Amino acid sequence: KAGVTQTPRYLIKTRGQQVTLSCSPISGHRSVSWYQQTPGQGLQFLFEYFSETQRNKGNFPGRFSGRQFSNSRSEMNVSTLELGDSALYLCASSLVGSLYEQYFGPGTRLTVT
Amino acid sequence: GQQLNQSPQSMFIQEGEDVSMNCTSSSIFNTWLWYKQDPGEGPVLLIALYKAGELTSNGRLTAQFGITRKDSFLNISASIPSDVGIYFCAVYAGKSTFGDGTTLTVKP
Numbered sequence: 001k002a003g004v005t006q007t008p009r010y011l012i013k014t015r016g017q018q019v020t021l022s023c024s025p026i027s028g029h030r031s032v033s034w035y036q037q038t039p040g041q042g043l044q045f046l047f048e049y050f051s052e053t054q055r056n057k058g059n060f061p062g063r064f065s066g067r068q069f070s071n072s073r074s075e076m077n078v079s080t081l082e083l084g085d086s087a088l089y090l091c092a093s094s095l096v097g098s099l100y101e102q103y104f105g106p107g108t109r110l111t112v113t
Numbered sequence: 114g115q116q117l118n119q120s121p122q123s124m125f126i127q128e129g130e131d132v133s134m135n136c137t138s139s140s141i142f143n144t145w146l147w148y149k150q151d152p153g154e155g156p157v158l159l160i161a162l163y164k165a166g167e168l169t170s171n172g173r174l175t176a177q178f179g180i181t182r183k184d185s186f187l188n189i190s191a192s193i194p195s196d197v198g199i200y201f202c203a204v205y206a207g208k209s210t211f212g213d214g215t216t217l218t219v220k221p
Contacts, residue, residue, distance in 0.1 A: 004155070033208070043156075043201065043211035056208045090155050092209075100144050100205035104155030 002026065004105035012111045018079040021108045025093030028050050031055075032074040033102060034066060034090050037088040046089075049074055050096075078110075086112045119202055119212035127220050132189040134215045136202030144205040145178040145185040150214070151198045159188070188216075193202050 001085050005024045011021050033056075034046040045058040049068035066076040072093075078085055088109050093101035118137045126132060137143070144163055148156035160169050160176040164186060168177045178185035185202055199214040 035211075040215045045208050048208060058208070095197070099186065100146060100209065101158055101161055102209060104148075104157070106153065107155050 004103055006091050006105040006108050008108060010109045012085055013081050014113055015081055015083060016083050019081060019110060020075055020077045021089055023074045023091030023105060026052055026103055029093035029095055030072050031094045031099055032068055033092045034076050037092040081112045083112050086110060116211035117210060119215050121215060123216040124220045126192055126219060128192060128194060130192055132192055133186060134200060136212050137184040142204035142206060143182060146203040147176050147187045148201045148203060149198045151217055156190045156201055162211040163183055194219050
């Protein structure tokens, strides 16, 4: 089985722009979670989607949003980018019966200048 | 929000040595997890723990979470160079919360 894929792998944006990141979960996995990883804050939970519905949301401003499609693929969007949004954005997928066993993608490295 | 305290923050060991790292929480959790992250990659699940006080093994890795359900440890026996990476503990309660990680360096 193919693993979780994330595109793009690297991205450079300018402050004030917006960005969309994509995640394709492992086939058969219907839950997708997003995390932000920075040296200062570690791995922080952004949100989780299941069957196209947001089930959980972390403590991030409304500039961070996401969605899930009927094929379980997910996108996250960050609007009005700030320098502090520079981070590794990780997507993880899991099976319905074992939501805690998350399989992570390689991440998208976002740099905001 | 919930915080997990991992220790030590970093470890420098000789190949062949055993390693032990810990994770504590101020709240009770019934599912504890240990992940490893290599440079440029996402975390990989090593061990999932569901029963307090029960040792769980995965090759040279052994982990357990305590009967208070507020702490967990991960042991690595006979370390090898490919054990290098960042080890994270995590708990699951509707969502995963991660510790800050223990960076392991193995000297050949």
